[in-house]
Amino acid sequence: MSELSIIAHDYALNAEFARKFNDAVLTLKRRYLLGRLGKGETDETVKEARLDLRSLLGSLVAALQDEGKPWTADQAQVPADVLERLRKRVKGELQETIVELRGVVDDLAKGAALRGPAFRVLDVVCEAADATASAAFRRLRRI
Amino acid sequence: MPSLLQKLLLDLKRRGNWILGELAAVEKGLPADFNTHRKGVAQRLTRAVALVERMLCDPDLADPKLEPNFFMDFKRVSELIVSVEDTSLLILKRCSPEDRFLTSLLGQICREVGYKDPPPLCGALSFQYFQALMETDIVMTPQGQASELLALPDLYHELAHFVVFRQRPALEVPVLAIIHKYFADVVRKGRQQGLPQATMDAIGKSSALWTSLWHVEFACDMVATYWCGPAYGLANLRLSAIRGDPYQDSGTHPADDARKTGIECILKLAGGTVAANEIDRMWQDLKRLSPSIPPAGYVKRYPTQLLEQVAQCVYQGCAGLGFQRFSQHQSESAIVGTAIAQAWEAFQRDAATFAAYEASAIQALRSRLMWP
Numbered sequence: 317m318s319e320l321s322i323i324a325h326d327y328a329l330n331a332e333f334a335r336k337f338n339d340a341v342l343t344l345k346r347r348y349l350l351g352r353l354g355k356g357e358t359d360e361t362v363k364e365a366r367l368d369l370r371s372l373l374g375s376l377v378a379a380l381q382d383e384g385k386p387w388t389a390d391q392a393q394v395p396a397d398v399l400e401r402l403r404k405r406v407k408g409e410l411q412e413t414i415v416e417l418r419g420v421v422d423d424l425a426k427g428a429a430l431r432g433p434a435f436r437v438l439d440v441v442c443e444a445a446d447a448t449a450s451a452a453f454r455r456l457r458r459i
Numbered sequence: 460m461p462s463l464l465q466k467l468l469l470d471l472k473r474r475g476n477w478i479l480g481e482l483a484a485v486e487k488g489l490p491a492d493f494n495t496h497r498k499g500v501a502q503r504l505t506r507a508v509a510l511v512e513r514m515l516c517d518p519d520l521a522d523p524k525l526e527p528n529f530f531m532d533f534k535r536v537s538e539l540i541v542s543v544e545d546t547s548l549l550i551l552k553r554c555s556p557e558d559r560f561l562t563s564l565l566g567q568i569c570r571e572v573g574y575k576d577p578p579p580l581c582g583a584l585s586f587q588y589f590q591a592l593m594e595t596d597i598v599m600t601p602q603g604q605a606s607e608l609l610a611l612p613d614l615y616h617e618l619a620h621f622v623v624f625r626q627r628p629a630l631e632v633p634v635l636a637i638i639h640k641y642f643a644d645v646v647r648k649g650r651q652q653g654l655p656q657a658t659m660d661a662i663g664k665s666s667a668l669w670t671s672l673w674h675v676e677f678a679c680d681m682v683a684t685y686w687c688g689p690a691y692g693l694a695n696l697r698l699s700a701i702r703g704d705p706y707q708d709s710g711t712h713p714a715d716d717a718r719k720t721g722i723e724c725i726l727k728l729a730g731g732t733v734a735a736n737e738i739d740r741m742w743q744d745l746k747r748l749s750p751s752i753p754p755a756g757y758v759k760r761y762p763t764q765l766l767e768q769v770a771q772c773v774y775q776g777c778a779g780l781g782f783q784r785f786s787q788h789q790s791e792s793a794i795v796g797t798a799i800a801q802a803w804e805a806f807q808r809d810a811a812t813f814a815a816y817e818a819s820a821i822q823a824l825r826s827r828l829m830w831p
Contacts, residue, residue: 318588320599321620321679322672322711328593328624335535342528349524354517387639392632396671439527446531453538457545 320456327452329395333372334445340369341438348430369438370424376402376441377417380410395448402444413437462521464530468511471533475508475540478548485551492562493554496580496596500547507536539594546597550582557583557605563828564795565598565614571793572686573782574618576625581614589613591620608802608817611795612687612694619682622780623675630682630776634674634769641765642666665760673713674769677721681773684725687796688785689734690803692722696741704751708760716742716753717761724770729784798824 343365346354353362375393378385380402406413416437423430430438461469482501489497514532519525550558561581569578579591585599589610592599598617604610623630642662649659684691699705699715708714719742726735777784788796798820805816 318585318590319709319711320587320590320592321617322675324590324592324594325620325624325675326672331535331538331594334531338528338531342525342532345525345528346519350519350522354519355513386643387636389628389632389636392627392635396667435524442528442531446534449538450534457541 323452323456326395326397327449327456330397330445330449330452333393333395333398334442334449336368337372337445338442340365340372341435341442344369344430345435349432349435366424366427370421373417373421373424373441377414377421380414380417397448397452398445401448402441405440405444413440417441462526464520464526464533465515467533468515471537471540472508472511472515474544475504475511475536478540478544479504479508481548482551485548485554489551489554490559490562492566492578493551493559493580495577496547497551499577500543500595503539504543507539511536542592542595546582546592546595546599547580549584550580550597553582553584555583557602560605560825560829561598561600564611564824565618567795567828568614568618568686571783571788571796572615572618573780574622575781576621579618579621589617591617593621593624596621606818606821608799608820609697609806610694611799611802612683612691613698615683615687615691616679619679619686620675622682623678626776626780629780630678630773631675633772633776634678635670637768637772638666638669638674638765641762641768642669661756661759668708668710668713668760669765672711673708676712677718677766677769678773680718680721681725681770682777682782684722685729685774685777685782685784688729688800689726689731689738690799692719692726692734692738693741693803693807695719695722696738696745700745700748703749705746705749706751706753706757714757714761716746717766720761720763721766721770724767725774728770728774729786731786794824794827 343354343357343361346352346357347362347365353359372393375390376399378388379391379394379399402413403410416433420430420434420437423434479501482497482504486494486497510532514520514529517529520529558581561583562578565581566578568574569576577596579596579598581598581600583600583602583605585601588601589604590599591597598614600614642665645662646659646666649662680691680695695715695718699719702715705716705719706714708717719738723735723739726732726738783793785796785800802813802817802820805820806813
């Protein structure tokens with residue numbers, strides 16, 4: 317009813333997205349950039365991280381290029397604030413960013429290893445999601 | 460030499476463990492519902508501290524390629540710890556008679572409406588009206604709520620926030636699909652008609668407000684009405700009278716006048732047309748008292764057709780989730796729902812003597828819920 321309830325709702329959505337996206341990227345970075353698995357991680361963990369990331373990225377790409385296309389329920393995975401922040405962050409390079417993200421989705425679909433450039437664009441998304449969650453938290457706790 | 464991130468993680472672990480110690484220390488003497496919340500929070504915090512410990516032991520923590528991602532994990536855990544300290548721990552330590560009564564009341568509401576998760580903990584500690592805090596499963600109310608009945612329908616709205624968040628596929632996503640389709644059609648028709656750019660921009664702004672946060676507030680109002688019935692509409696009118704301009708909106712909240720329309724849509728779908736009309740009559744009276752007039756573009760910003768579609772969707776979502784509609788409540792078992800409905804009837808019948816009625820009804824509720 318108060319503004320705090322809706323901000324809490326917003327924070328919970330943004331934090332959940334940031335956490336899921338970052339967890340998948342962290343697992344895959346370790347696997348493909350450092351060439352090893354973390355303690356307790358297995359090939360199955362990597363497979364799950366690839367699936368999670370593919371799903372989240374697929375929704376993100378669909379939402380970023382939604383101009384004129386019908387909205388799909390899948391896009392609801394990506395909080396509106398994250399989209400807005402990401403659009404502002406990449407500004408004039410939105411189309412190039414979409415192409416790069418789509419390339420990562422294709423690599424994940426093909427089962428291909430991810431390379432440095434893939435992680436550069438994934439880091440941009442991680443940063444946008446993290447900054448959005450942090451901003452929502454500051455609004456929520458008034459800090 | 461530990462890195463900055465290691466030091467921050469060590470500090471976080473210390474704070475997490477301190478709160479875990481406090482949570483353990485408050486266990487003795489807590490009522491069962493408070494203890495259920497305490498255990499849940501302690502389990503979550505234990506997992507969070509374990510994650511911090513895993514990060515501290517991770518040989519790749521200082522790797523420049525991974526360190527920023529570990530730092531993001533640090534921030535999410537920090538946010539959890541601050542939230543638990545500011546909300547759960549505060550209410551558990553205080554555990555005042557008001558907090559206990561309101562938590563019992565909310566638990567009873569959960570049972571009456573068919574809410575399936577553990578009931579949130581409730582504390583009368585808010586300085587910003589009612590609040591639902593999703594991350595920690597807490598509802599905060601103003602100080603006086605343990606002694607009042609007329610604003611209690613707002614508890615249903617706060618509870619609805621948890622449902623709309625957790626049941627996204629059943630409630631929020633279908634609502635968003637309706638809103639996106641509605642505005643896509645409006646934009647398409649606008650282009651065909653060659654509407655001026657300023658009008659198209661206004662449509663775009665309305666669409667963004669609806670799809671960003673307004674849909675959540677509308678959906679929560681509608682779920683609350685599904686559960687609580689006409690009393691929710693009356694409480695909304697009472698709150699709107701305090702808030703002032705019924706046409707004022709913000710980035711987070713739609714206008715009260717539009718919210719009232721959404722509430723009426725649900726009442727009508729549930730067969731409460733007479734109640735909806737009565738609330739509308741009172742609303743017209745409220746507007747007579749208020750000098751406000753709808754701003755330009757108001758009708759297009761809050762299309763009745765869209766509100767009706769959203770209400771239909773929420774109504775079906777609530778039915779699909781197995782929630783109890785207000786008109787299905789049995790007065791013997793729906794203790795709180797019945798008490799609230801009767802309180803509003805008593806208030807409308809004789810507002811002058813309502814204070815005495817309310818004091819007696821609250822006492823009866825306390826007796827039934829606290830010492831059954």
